[in-house]
Amino acid sequence: MILNSVSVDCVIFGFDKSGLRVLLNQIDREALISSLPRQASSEQIKKLYEQHPMLTSEVYWSLFGSHVPEEQDLDEFAKELLFQATGLTNVFLQQIQAFGSMDRVPYTRVITIGFYALINPDYYNLKQSSLAKSLQWFNLNDMPSLCFDHDKIIEQALVKLRQEVMYHPVGFHLLPEKFTLTEIQSLYEVILNKKMDTRNFRKKLAKMKLLIDSGKKQQKVAHRAAKLYQFDILVYEKLKEEGLNFRIE
Amino acid sequence: MILNSVSVDCVIFGFDKSGLRVLLNQIDREALISSLPRQASSEQIKKLYEQHPMLTSEVYWSLFGSHVPEEQDLDEFAKELLFQATGLTNVFLQQIQAFGSMDRVPYTRVITIGFYALINPDYYNLKQSSLAKSLQWFNLNDMPSLCFDHDKIIEQALVKLRQEVMYHPVGFHLLPEKFTLTEIQSLYEVILNKKMDTRNFRKKLAKMKLLIDSGKKQQKVAHRAAKLYQFDILVYEKLKEEGLNFRIE
């Protein structure tokens, strides 16, 4: 059985030097419909896809999401979706909120629970979901037309992400295993949308003792090679508990 | 129609010198069932109440909540519930998150969206909802047995409230229109569960310029009467936007 009035949508964030990106998909209607259990509750969902050309058009993109099965925890289902979209498990995943206005999906009432995920770029070679006609990263300031209220969901995801990175060390999930200090600064600058002073930023980081010098350096860069750092997982856990302050006025 | 797999539950917070309190209710099953529309979707809810003695026992208490009507915005519905419980409109109301584990309600699958509300004690003369057998304030550290996962929902509400008051001036919604500096300090102490230094606390408040001296004083207290303050609504709005910092290490 499927709870056809409840869905989960995932805002999957990535990061590279060009900025923050979101993974979006276009749905393969045939694949989706044939994946539904043959039950009355599926009929309504089939209908939904028939009624909404948006959902299967070549123009509109949507968050990766689906209707919640009756026999699965909400959080588990979000994890599963994330696995379908990316092939990854153990991803940082957090609930945004429920979106429940009447008019968010025309004709049918669907309440969606938004989640956001932070993806480490070491694992960008995504397994394509069979349900997706295509699956693609879009830069946050160069987004395509989106289905329904998915733009609002992304906006809220960003708000929560901002709140989170100011006081907890989670932003690091968007970085590869080894990274430079400049990368992490630019990550903060992009998320918080503020320029920061390099010297002061580094002093602050240093005081936290969160980073360990990996002993390695960037290779083949046309400038002085930067040191590569890693986290101290123990300090990370401690800061996740206690909080930190990257707030800037 | 009712979305019987989705409900809203409200954590209604109050505050007085004895601490934080939550408004809980015991359901009048007859009133509830007769309030449901005569439809198939209501049958399942009726059944729910029959199957769960918890819901109508004299021992267990529950958050004020109900199943979401298909033709109402989630936020609107939360407001309406709050009005049913308290007779108040224009209450500070914020979504907590969706609670969606399989086992939160036995036998049936219900995803609930939690909200929390902050009630100004000037308006404590509550209109009793006709759906409630009884409706009562409980001090947070003296709670009765609760239905389902309502204890977890309250816990999360507190977590969100804490996060919120540290960085936004919303805690003030728990105070009467005119209040003393000691009251607001004790509010912060209770919510954040930390003792604070009076002089430092007042300096911090003063710098924000959020408060206006109302010119009045406490009456008939067996000690020096404290000045009564009010908010500057303009500064309040500004701080709600920009944030503030009541974080203590």
Next chain:
DNA sequence: GCAAAAGTGTTCGTTTTACACCCATGT
């Protein structure tokens, strides 16, 4: 006059801010 809470300043250590130059590497 005494019990109870209100109200108020200073010092010291820490944190934040602002700011500019030399270094390493590839082409």
Next chain:
DNA sequence: ACATGGGTGTAAAACGAACACTTTTGC
């Protein structure tokens, strides 16, 4: 040799923490 980004310290201002006594009021 030059272009590119990497890496570093200091001084001044703001902030946070610790701390004790006098005032007002009702009884």
